[in-house]
Amino acid sequence: MKTDPLDPKPQEREPVHDRTLRPLSLTEFIGQEHLKENLGILIGAAKKRGEPLEHLLFYGPPGLGKTTLAHLLTAETGADMITTSGPALERPSEMVGLLTSLQPRGILFVDEIHRIPRAVEEYLYSAMEDFRLDILLDRGPAAKSVQLELAPFTLIGATTRVGLLTSPLRGRFGFIAHLDFYPVDDLRLLLRRSAAIMGVDLDSDGEMEIARRSRGTPRIANRLLRRVRDYADVKEHPVLNKDVAGKALALLRIDDRGLHEMDRRLLDALVTKFGGGPVGLGTLAAVLGEEEDTVEDLLEPFLIQQGFIDRTRRGRTATPRAYEVLGLDPGQAQERLL
Template identity: 50%
Template sequence: MAEHDDRPEVSPDAQESELAIEGALRPTSLADFVGQPKVRSQLQLLLDAAGMQQRPADHILLSGPPGLGKTTLAMIVAHESGRPLRLSSGPAIQHAGDLAALLSSLTPGEVLFIDEVHRMARSAEEMLYLAMEDFRIDIMVGKGAGATSIPLDLAPFTLVGATTRAGLLPNPLRDRFGFTGHLEYYDPADLERVISRSADMLGVALPPVARGEIARRSRGTPRIANRLLRRVRDFVLVHDRPADLDAVSAALELYDVDEIGLDRLDRAVLDALVRRFGGGPVGLSTLAVAVGEEAETVESVVEPYLVRIGFLGRTPRGRIATPAAYAHLGAPHAENALRFDDL
């Protein structure tokens, strides 16, 4: 006999409200987008020029660490252009036929967003060269000596590609983007503006000192700031207390986010590097195995922030921990620990 579930059901209205808030947290115009002033100005000029000439905007490549707003900017490009938006991702396009089906279904002027564009299959990348430049693709029909190439014209479109690893893009593909914007980590003041806007939408009354604390622990990343804000909201709701500095500190401590924003995986990487490998140098794959994560996760998610704050160094012989990492972990710094100058 099935056990009776006493948990309250989530009402459809509550689900719709949460989805509406989730959508509202994303700004819909460049004027509302916080931070990245240089990229915003460049995009605004690009879109204004395209609008004055009644043509689709040039193809756009957005690069930078995860969580800085690349997807949101793609949505803004479509919204401010008055064009529909099609969403896809590089890992989903593993054959030239996948890309051909996607491109041939686009309407005139449509904005195509491909996230992690560097992870597309090579055959699809080569097809994309011609599509971006001449708005056509060649489809092979048949096999062997009887194979025939049939050209297929495409509707003019704007491709917005996003990548966390621009260096992996082949030069012929990168050169076909009319504009390349690199998104930088946010400073605390801009993050506080993001948190203030999101807190208003979530109905969380945060004093300035509490906003500053969340911003300080958000690793310069709006996505992380919004995620931490949601956890603070849950904490004060369950414990029925004001969202003051003490509540923010208690909530983030509960979720293993320390005073400078390092989480469990960050500290695990540093701890392995310092305590198990003597500060390094140690190879990426060895370090990833030591913490039970994929090497790509360590390289793309953990390392950029640790390098940025000066806790980890990349050298030809492997990763090394800096004196600042030892100090943060409270570990004694070995006298013979390697430094950049030694390598």
């Protein structure tokens, strides 16, 4: 079902458990400390001058808190927010409708902003810089340009593919922030908070077991916590300890490195079918039976960050860690290839 870009509160369709686990203030947000400090300065400066926040762009892998930060900035500034997504904005008239409905110092949050069509994106240029819209009426000799003044506003964009943003759009953001994978200690704090909200008894060893299998991603950590809770409820374990968490995650086929079945299939194909590479993205995606975007956006970032594969100009190559996790050495892999 197509999202209505003019719906001012599509976030209310989120699952209830996702909303309740979100932090309610910037101080409750766990991790990304340097980013939080910078955002605090931006908020303080904007409040002191009575101006809207600078236009902000958050980028990084999925599940690290880009949307959560947008909601927290809205709460901290007391502004009204309208949310939409890049694919939902198919026509310029939809963007015009959103911009003209914003209240003074309001926030327009656009998720997956790199997927905004170019014809729609061009309306943002003058809106972001001068708070006005240049609208072309009619075509040909009868064409007229009309300028429409906008209330001062803030555009917050979120993307997993910052390289796909055009230079004119990227250059109009006053603050660009990269969200990186979380260390295990931060994930443990997050799991502790989530467990308290959910009302489950999670001990320190259980925290560690879930945190180190969460791929450095808060969204995954919370999802795994819910699955471990379900396992504990059915098996009637009162405490989510290391043993309970390990058994629950083993059923999900998530190993102690956080690798799941698709990760291992990718590494196995790279090592045993192509001798460790280099292999092109399209070839690798075809072998896995997945879309290229799925491999590039969901699988590769963590595997690269953990040192299992390298991305080179010639293609993807396996590192010694990939052979290690498969229980092979380079010589054995070459024998299997032959």
